[in-house]
Amino acid sequence: xxxxxxxxxxxxxxxxxxxxxxxxxxxxxxxxxxxxxxxxxxxxxxxxxxxxxxxxxxxxxxxxxxxxxxxxxxxxxxxxxxxxxxxxxxxxxxxxxxxxxxxxxxxxxxxxxxxxxxxxxxxxxxxxxxxxxxxxxxxxxxxxxxxxxxxxxxxxxxxxxxxxxxxxxxxxxxxxxxxxxxxxxxxxxxxxxxxxxxxxxxxxxxxxxxxxxxxxxxxxxxxxxxxxxxxxxxxxxxxxxxxxxxxxxxxxxxxxxxxxxxxxxxxxxxxxxxxxxxxxxxxxxxxxxxxxxxxxxxxxxxxxxxxxxxxxxxxxxxxxxxxxxxxxx
Numbered sequence: 001x002x003x004x005x006x007x008x009x010x011x012x013x014x015x016x017x018x019x020x021x022x023x024x025x026x027x028x029x030x031x032x033x034x035x036x037x038x039x040x041x042x043x044x045x046x047x048x049x050x051x052x053x054x055x056x057x058x059x060x061x062x063x064x065x066x067x068x069x070x071x072x073x074x075x076x077x078x079x080x081x082x083x084x085x086x087x088x089x090x091x092x093x094x095x096x097x098x099x100x101x102x103x104x105x106x107x108x109x110x111x112x113x114x115x116x117x118x119x120x121x122x123x124x125x126x127x128x129x130x131x132x133x134x135x136x137x138x139x140x141x142x143x144x145x146x147x148x149x150x151x152x153x154x155x156x157x158x159x160x161x162x163x164x165x166x167x168x169x170x171x172x173x174x175x176x177x178x179x180x181x182x183x184x185x186x187x188x189x190x191x192x193x194x195x196x197x198x199x200x201x202x203x204x205x206x207x208x209x210x211x212x213x214x215x216x217x218x219x220x221x222x223x224x225x226x227x228x229x230x231x232x233x234x235x236x237x238x239x240x241x242x243x244x245x246x247x248x249x250x251x252x253x254x255x256x257x258x259x260x261x262x263x264x265x266x267x268x269x270x271x272x273x274x275x276x277x278x279x280x281x282x283x284x285x286x287x288x289x290x291x292x293x294x295x296x297x298x299x300x301x302x303x304x305x306x307x308x309x310x311x312x313x314x315x316x317x318x319x320x321x322x323x324x325x326x327x328x329x
Contacts, residue, residue, distance in 0.1 A: 003072045006035040007064050009049060012280060013306040019129040021154025021181035023053055029278035029305060032060050034092040036071065036100050043100025044328060045286075047092035047250050048277035063089035077101070077256040086231050086253035088277075094254020095286050099328050109329025113259055113289045119322045122291045125150040125175060125298045126318055133157065133164035144169035146318045150203075150298060154181020159193055166197045175296060177203040180227055184213040195220045201296060203246060203273075204228065214241040224273050224296075232261050235268055246273040246298075247290055255286050262290060276301045281312030285328035288313070288320060 010031050017025040030049040035042050051057045067075070067084050075083055077097050084090040102109050110119050128139045130152040140149060149172050151165055162176065176194070182205045194202065204226040206213060211228050224244035228234065230251045238245065245265045252258040262272055273296040274287055284299045291297040302308040303315055314321040323329070 003036055003038045003074065005064075005068050005071050006037070007061055008033045008035075009061065010280075012278075012309075014278070014304055015306050017129065018127075018278060018304060019131065020152050020177075021130055021179045026053060026278065029280075029301070031279050031283065032064070032089070032092050033282065034064065034096040036093075036096045038100060038104070041100060041103040043096040043098065043103065044282060045092040045095030045097075045099065045254075046279055046282040047088040047095075048279055048283070050088045050250070050277075057088075060089045060092075063087075064093060067093065077254070080254070081257065084253065086251070086257065088250045088253075090253035091249045094256050095249065095328070098255045098286065102329055108325070109286070110289055112329075113255065115289065115292060119289055119292055121316075121319050121321045122288060122294075122297045122299075123147055123318050124300045124303075124315075124320050125296065126300050126303060127298070128152060128165070130155065131161075133160045136161050137164035137168040140165040140168040140172070144172055146172060148173045148175065148296075148318065150174075151176045152179065154178040158182075158186075159190060162194060162197050162199065174199045175201040175203065177226070178205045180204055180207045182206060184210065184216065187217065191217075191220055201244060201273075203244075211237065211241050219243070222271065226275065229261075231257050232264050235261075235265060235270070238270070239268065242270070244271045244273050244295070246275045247294075248275045248277065249283070249287055249290075250277050255289070258286075258290055262293070266293075271295050273297070274299065278304065280305065280309040281323060282309060282328055284313060284320070285323040288322060289329070291320075 012029040019025045034045045125148045126146045127150045187205045203224040208228040222243040225242040226246040229245040272294040274291040274294040275298040279301045313323045
């Protein structure tokens with residue numbers, strides 16, 4: 001048995017700059033696509049090329065190349081868990097192997113994932129980038145027909161931003177993501193007001209190094225761990241601090257670990273959010289399987305692109321429909 005591994009970098013322009021509190025504005029998405037061919041069948045996976053946007057992150061393509069020989073010799077998804085570190089690079093390879101395994105077995109991705117029925121459409125959030133209150137309100141007004149908006153926050157004036165969005169979209173559900181941008185004092189000050197404004201969840205208010213301070217909080221709104229939740233090894237330190245974990249394939253390092261994390265998180269009493277990085281439908285297709293049992297779903301990556309890849313998933317407003325098997329799974 002011999003496989004062939006192909007690694008490609010792709011750039012996907014964004015409709016408008018994407019801004020979060022801890023990074024420079026993004027003008028395009030950059031992804032790594034992995035294709036693994038064996039016996040005439042090809043499995044594909046996609047991850048964000050994180051080292052372009054987070055300069056201290058190890059090269060995604062180099063990390064894949066370091067594992068090339070083992071992958072081409074037939075490494076399994078379970079072997080990948082020790083062969084490659086968790087994170088972006090392993091996700092692209094793991095999802096490609098998952099897709100290949102589905103094709104080789106003549107089954108479906110939802111069956112391989114252990115679901116008891118085919119995936120159904122889900123409602124995703126639509127993300128508003130961090131901006132002035134006026135500009136975020138204008139964007140909220142433009143998208144006020146969407147059932148759920150996610151606001152990127154994490155700088156001075158955040159309460160004004162939320163209030164402006166709420167006034168512009170009075171009937172829309174809101175969640176917010178501070179991207180580690182707040183202090184404990186800010187969080188304590190903001191939570192009651194956010195509750196009054198109808199915010200139903202706060203994602204990653206503090207830096208992971210400051211998570212222990214959340215023990216002083218009795219949250220009136222559920223708090224979700226994003227940067228603080230990478231894989232199953234994260235759960236022990238999150239207990240009693242967060243009520244929700246945000247599962248992202250690029251953090252877990254693929255479907256294999258993500259499915260195990262979801263099971264373990266539910267068993268420990270956490271609620272589930274499924275998130276994404278900037279990417280095309282190829283990255284969102286496996287996340288849709290994870291999203292079947294999530295309370296909050298954030299797989300709006302293709303909605304932020306100027307154009308999705310050909311044969312991508314169908315987005316009907318904020319409703320995401322399962323992909324065609326030709327795309328993935």
